[in-house]
Amino acid sequence: MFTVRPFDAPLGAAIEGIDLKSDLGDELMRGLTAALYDHRVIVIKAQSLDEDAYLKFGRQWGEPIPHVLDHMRMPGYPEMMCVGNTEEKDKTDSIRLGAALWHTDQSYEQKPASATMLFALMAPRLGGETRFTDMAAAYEALDTDLKEQIDGYLVSHLYGAAKLREGEFIASPLINQSQTNHIPTCKHPLVLRHPVVGRKALYAVAQSAFAIEGLGDDEAGQLLWDLREHCIQDRFVYRHKYEIGDLVIFDSYSTMHAATPIAVAESLKDENARLNWRISVRGLPQVHREAAA
Numbered sequence: 170m171f172t173v174r175p176f177d178a179p180l181g182a183a184i185e186g187i188d189l190k191s192d193l194g195d196e197l198m199r200g201l202t203a204a205l206y207d208h209r210v211i212v213i214k215a216q217s218l219d220e221d222a223y224l225k226f227g228r229q230w231g232e233p234i235p236h237v238l239d240h241m242r243m244p245g246y247p248e249m250m251c252v253g254n255t256e257e258k259d260k261t262d263s264i265r266l267g268a269a270l271w272h273t274d275q276s277y278e279q280k281p282a283s284a285t286m287l288f289a290l291m292a293p294r295l296g297g298e299t300r301f302t303d304m305a306a307a308y309e310a311l312d313t314d315l316k317e318q319i320d321g322y323l324v325s326h327l328y329g330a331a332k333l334r335e336g337e338f339i340a341s342p343l344i345n346q347s348q349t350n351h352i353p354t355c356k357h358p359l360v361l362r363h364p365v366v367g368r369k370a371l372y373a374v375a376q377s378a379f380a381i382e383g384l385g386d387d388e389a390g391q392l393l394w395d396l397r398e399h400c401i402q403d404r405f406v407y408r409h410k411y412e413i414g415d416l417v418i419f420d421s422y423s424t425m426h427a428a429t430p431i432a433v434a435e436s437l438k439d440e441n442a443r444l445n446w447r448i449s450v451r452g453l454p455q456v457h458r459e460a461a462a
């Protein structure tokens with residue numbers, strides 16, 4: 170159906186030989202979801218899609234999420250966002266650099282993203298990579314005692330509440346009370362079992378994670394910090410440099426990611442212009458919904 174070429178990296182694989190404009194049958198979608206769950210991040214190469222075709226493809230992976238930062242939604246396509254350095258909004262550092270910290274999409278929502286996709290329409294010559302870390306491998310690598318200790322821990326999440334590492338940028342700020350009201354504190358397990366393949370992984374130990382039920386603030390803060398440092402070691406990380414036409418999909422149940430800071434592009438012709446269309450979805454891919462029901 171297509172070729173899967175694992176990267177020379179701890180996670181991630183390129184998918185070659187398919188055109189997402191054609192009608193994708195269930196067998197092909199099952200192949201793509203299997204590749205995603207095997208490799209955590211897949212990059213479907215050389216795609217050419219307009220907004221409608223991309224959104225149609227996105228819906229096969231789950232229910233697209235209109236972002237709580239509603240000022241950043243794409244006009245006419247509330248379930249999509251333009252991520253890059255070419256638009257007027259991107260001149261604001263806190264918007265352009267608002268994903269340059271380790272995070273898990275929508276971990277601050279009761280129903281977080283199950284997958285996110287980024288489709289590269291412009292790719293910078295320098296910078297703008299996305300780093301991904303394998304949270305299932307990171308979990309596997311923990312000491313047995315620590316695994317037993319943290320199994321069952323419930324973590325409290327609030328947008329932007331985690332401590333930042335040196336060099337990280339704050340998450341793009343919420344700009345009004347309505348956005349704040351939309352995302353009160355919520356809780357997620359520290360160790361999640363993947364809803365399709367059943368594999369355990371550490372979940373969302375950065376950006377929004379700030380407390381653990383039953384633990385004091387200092388102990389919880391230290392544990393979350395230590396786990397994040399553990400997860401982002403080079404041995405768990407893949408850094409993706411985009412090419413135009415890359416459609417990157419990552420499994421939110423078994424990855425965290427961080428953008429790389431990038432400067433504003435002078436124009437659309439700037440060799441360092443960057444533009445990705447983002448869709449995040451929640452729930453299961455269509456081809457897995459029946460099995461779970």
Ligand SMILES: [Fe+2]
Binds near residue numbers: 272
């Ligand atoms: Fe993100």
